[in-house]
Amino acid sequence: MTSLAVFMVLHLLLTLSPPLFGQGRRLVRADESLIQIECHNAEVPSTCIQCLTSDGRAENADKVGIATIVVDCLQNHANTLAGNMSSLASGTKDRGMKNVFLKCGQGFSSAEKALSSSTLSLKNGKYENAEKFVGEALEHELTCQKNVASYKDQIPERVAYEMRIYEELSEAARRIFERL
Numbered sequence: 001m002t003s004l005a006v007f008m009v010l011h012l013l014l015t016l017s018p019p020l021f022g023q024g025r026r027l028v029r030a031d032e033s034l035i036q037i038e039c040h041n042a043e044v045p046s047t048c049i050q051c052l053t054s055d056g057r058a059e060n061a062d063k064v065g066i067a068t069i070v071v072d073c074l075q076n077h078a079n080t081l082a083g084n085m086s087s088l089a090s091g092t093k094d095r096g097m098k099n100v101f102l103k104c105g106q107g108f109s110s111a112e113k114a115l116s117s118s119t120l121s122l123k124n125g126k127y128e129n130a131e132k133f134v135g136e137a138l139e140h141e142l143t144c145q146k147n148v149a150s151y152k153d154q155i156p157e158r159v160a161y162e163m164r165i166y167e168e169l170s171e172a173a174r175r176i177f178e179r180l
């Protein structure tokens with residue numbers, strides 16, 4: 001290329017790119033910052049951010065949308081944990097342990113229902129109720145956590161991890177609700 005051609009290409013790029021790319025960058029930054037802002041106050045922001053970035057809706061979500069997505073994540077985890085507890089219950093002959101896992105499974109099923117109610121409350125603008133239901137769902141998890149304490153060694157690491165994430169997400173949800 002001649003130097004004139006190089007100059008013209010550079011000139012074109014410089015005049016065209018700011019409007020073309022600048023706007024896109026600004027939009028992305030705005031979306032990311034709402035996720036960052038909403039997760040910033042959580043005890044474990046990375047868990048909150050991971051939940052939100054895994055859901056395509058977060059990109060265009062407002063605060064209520066962000067809260068709804070976090071409640072959905074909680075519901076998915078509750079569903080997984082309910083199943084995990086049932087299989088742990090059927091996998092043991094120890095009566096005490098079977099009972100504890102069965103109770104945990106029921107608890108996580110109840111948590112799922114409470115989280116459904118939370119989603120509905122969010123949709124209807126009843127934010128205090130929505131927060132109450134998340135708290136109710138967390139109670140089930142905490143009860144399970146307490147009851148399985150004596151069987152800690154019998155719980156697969158993956159399930160223990162799911163429970164930890166569940167608690168972190170609940171806490172993150174509470175912080176997000178406080179700001180609605």
Ligand SMILES: *[C@@H]1O[C@H](CO)[C@@H](O)[C@H](O)[C@H]1NC(C)=O
Nearest residue numbers: 080081083084087156158159
């Ligand atoms: C827990 O449940 C999930 C979803 O059903 C499943 O993929 C996973 O293998 C289960 N984990 C354990 C340790 O049972």
